[in-house]
Structures are given as C-alpha cells and as structure tokens.
Amino acid sequence: MRHRLAALLGLGLLVVLVLWLLPRAEHSGAAPEAATPPMPASAAADGTAPGAAPTASGGRNPEAASQLSPERLDLEQTSLRGSRFDGDLGFAQDAPVRPSLSLRQLFDYVLSLVGERSLEEIRAILAAELIRLGASPAQQGQALAWFERYVRYLAEVDRLAPALNGLDLPARLARLRELRQQWLGADMAEAFYALEEQYQQYTLERQALARDAELGTAERAAREQALFDALPESLREPIQAHRESEAALADAAAIEATVLDAAGRYAARRERFGEEAAARLELLDRERAAWQARVQAYQNERARISTQHREAAARQQALDAYLANHFDEAEQRRIRSLEAIGEL
Numbered sequence: 001m002r003h004r005l006a007a008l009l010g011l012g013l014l015v016v017l018v019l020w021l022l023p024r025a026e027h028s029g030a031a032p033e034a035a036t037p038p039m040p041a042s043a044a045a046d047g048t049a050p051g052a053a054p055t056a057s058g059g060r061n062p063e064a065a066s067q068l069s070p071e072r073l074d075l076e077q078t079s080l081r082g083s084r085f086d087g088d089l090g091f092a093q094d095a096p097v098r099p100s101l102s103l104r105q106l107f108d109y110v111l112s113l114v115g116e117r118s119l120e121e122i123r124a125i126l127a128a129e130l131i132r133l134g135a136s137p138a139q140q141g142q143a144l145a146w147f148e149r150y151v152r153y154l155a156e157v158d159r160l161a162p163a164l165n166g167l168d169l170p171a172r173l174a175r176l177r178e179l180r181q182q183w184l185g186a187d188m189a190e191a192f193y194a195l196e197e198q199y200q201q202y203t204l205e206r207q208a209l210a211r212d213a214e215l216g217t218a219e220r221a222a223r224e225q226a227l228f229d230a231l232p233e234s235l236r237e238p239i240q241a242h243r244e245s246e247a248a249l250a251d252a253a254a255i256e257a258t259v260l261d262a263a264g265r266y267a268a269r270r271e272r273f274g275e276e277a278a279a280r281l282e283l284l285d286r287e288r289a290a291w292q293a294r295v296q297a298y299q300n301e302r303a304r305i306s307t308q309h310r311e312a313a314a315r316q317q318a319l320d321a322y323l324a325n326h327f328d329e330a331e332q333r334r335i336r337s338l339e340a341i342g343e344l
Contacts, residue, residue, distance in 0.1 A: 075125070078116050085109055085129055089143060097135070097142040099184075099191035107150050119151070146188065153183035173200050199235055202227055248273070252281070294326065298335065299344060 075081060087105030089097055097103070110126045117125070126147060130140045156179060157164070164172050177197060180189035205227055209220050228236060251272050259265045262285065269278035301322050309315040323332045338344045 078113055080109075080113065089130070089133055089135060089139070097139050097146070099146055099188040101191060101195065103143065103146065104150070104192040107147055111151075111154070123147070149184055149188065150192075153179065156183055170204055173197070173204070195232070195235060198231065202231055202235070295335070295338075295344070298322065298326070 075083075085106065086109040087107070088102045089106070106126070106129070110122050110129070113122050113125070123144065127140060127144060130143055135143065157176070160175075160179070164175060167175060177189075177193075180193055184192065206224060209215065209223055209227075212220070215223070228239065231239070252269070255265060255268045255272070259268050262282070265285070266278050266282050269281050273281075302319060305315050305318045305322075309318060323335060327335060335344070
C-alpha cells in the first residue's frame with residue numbers, strides 16, 4: 001500500500017541514490033575475473049602498461065571481438081533484453097576520453113552480464129557500443145583500457161571481500177578508498193566514486209550525531225542541517241526528495257489509520273497533498289474496498305462448499321469453478337498465493 005501511495009503522489013523513492021551511493025562492496029557476488037596479470041598503480045593514465053599504445057581491444061587482440069558468435073553478443077538473449085545502454089562516454093570530437101561517472105555507469109551496465117556472458121564477450125559488447133556512440137579508434141582504446149583497470153579493481157575487491165566484511169563500516173569504507181586509489185589511480189577514483197564517498201561520509205557523520213547523547217534536539221538538528229548544506233547540489237536534491245517522500249508516506253499512513261470516514265479522509269488528504277492526489281487516493285480506497293468484498297465473498301463460498309462436499313476433489317472442483325466465474329487469471333493467482341501463505 002505504501003508503495004502505491006508513493007506512486008500516486010508522484011514521490012518515488014530514489015533508485016539512483018541506492019544504486020550509486022549506498023555503502024557496498026562493489027558488485028558483490030562473483031566479480032569478473034582479471035584475465036591478465038594485475039596492473040600496478042604506476043600504470044599509464046589510460047590504463048595501459050607504461051609505454052604501450054592503447055588499442056581498440058583495450059590491449060588485447062583487436063580481432064578477438066569479430067571472432068565471437070553474434071548470438072553471444074545479442075543483448076536480446078540476456079537479462080538486459082528490452083533495456084537501453086546506461087551511461088555514456090561524454091567525449092568531444094577528437095578529444096581524449098576521460099573517466100567520469102557516466103563512463104562507470106556504462107561499464108556497470110555491461111558488467112551486469114557477468115554470469116551470462118564471458119568477460120571476453122562483455123568486452124566485445126562494450127566495444128560495439130563504443131563504436132555506436134561514435135568513438136574514434138583512439139577513443140575506443142582509451143575507454144577499453146579504463147574498463148580493464150575497473151575490472152581489475154572489482155576483482156581485487158571481490159578477492160578481499162571476506163577481510164573487508166570483517167571490518168566495521170568506517171574502516172571498510174576507508175579500505176575501499178585505499179583500494180580505489182591503488183588500482184584505479186587518483187583521477188579515475190575521483191571521477192567514479194567521489195559522489196558515493198561524499199554520501200557515505202555524510203551518512204557516517206549523521207550516525208555519529210544520532211549517537212551523541214550530549215547533544216540537545218535543537219543542536220543536533222542544526223548540525224545535521226549543516227552537514228546537509230555542505231553536500232553538493234547533485235546529492236542534496238535526491239536526499240531532499242527522499243525525505244519528502246518518506247514524510248508523505250508517513251502522513252498518508254497516519255491519515256488512513258486515524259481518519260475512518262471517507263469524507264474526513266478526503267479532506268485531510270486534500271489539505272496535505274492537493275485535490276488531484278486526494279481524488280486518486282479516494283479511488284484507490286474504493287478499489288481496495290471492492291477487492292476486499294470480492295475476497296470476502298470467496299471466503300464465504302469456500303466455507304459453504306466445505307460443508308457441502310466431503311471429498312477434497314469435489315471441494316476443489318467447486319472452488320475452481322467459483323474462481324473461474326468471478327476472478328480473472330491474474331486475480332486467481334493472487335487468491336491462491338494469499339491462501340498459500342495463510343492470508344485467507
């Protein structure tokens with residue numbers, strides 16, 4: 001119910017914030033294996049070995065992609081079917097590709113195929129997307145070299161996951177920052193993780209304020225506001241939207257729990273959310289009441305059938321006939337699911 005209210009009020013929770021900014025061991029689960037020896041932190045800025053020129057295959061055989069089966073490179077045969085590529089290069093014509101958050105998004109998009117496609121196939125899919133984006137051969141090579149460095153970093157995080165999980169949150173985040181600097185280099189770590197690390201630090205400092213028993217309510221609120229004000233606008237906006245969404249959900253639940261008559265609920269919702277939202281919520285109330293009435297009728301019929309038919313097969317046949325006559329297929333599945341978990 002709370003999620004439907006959020007949709008009706010136009011106050012969705014911040015999916016992007018969750019995906020980008022929540023503290024996590026990057027790409028938990030099986031990380032893509034590093035197919036070549038680890039790259040030292042002193043590697044060239046484009047991610048290639050010192051003195052090596054980047055190639056369109058990120059330092060690998062440039063013919064490898066063309067030798068892979070087209071079916072293995074078709075996203076419609078994967079869990080990404082129907083989706084669009086996330087992220088971008090953000091490059092200017094004939095300009096070098098620089099690491100950016102949108103580039104990380106592009107890498108993360110193709111790496112979500114780990115477990116469905118081999119790493120070599122994922123590289124080929126990325127290479128094909130770079131061509132589609134209009135990247136020159138030099139730009140393709142640079143981007144793929146950054147990809148190799150990112151893959152190595154993720155593999156190292158996966159290797160160290162047991163040790164990282166044994167640390168408390170501040171120590172774990174500090175260790176991840178060290179690994180990013182070591183494996184990605186300062187520029188790439190900054191571009192890929194600066195916003196995430198700022199949000200994590202903000203969260204840690206808010207938690208510290210919440211634990212400080214010596215702070216009064218007003219002083220704690222003032223310090224929390226100062227922390228919020230210090231964030232960049234790109235973080236403040238989604239956090240504020242999340243706060244407003246949570247407040248709206250809480251208010252909607254309170255109105256529903258405390259105002260029992262329909263007219264009173266409509267008036268309270270109109271004052272809090274506006275005329276249009278109040279009307280939609282009233283419609284939702286009516287739809288929910290109608291569903292509950294149909295469910296109650298089914299329960300009554302089920303009780304009647306159980307007294308009239310002694311054999312289980314006969315009872316089930318009568319129930320199936322009632323469901324078929326009064327509920328569509330999706331509703332029948334819902335009824336049976338509710339019965340299976342004891343909700344009816």
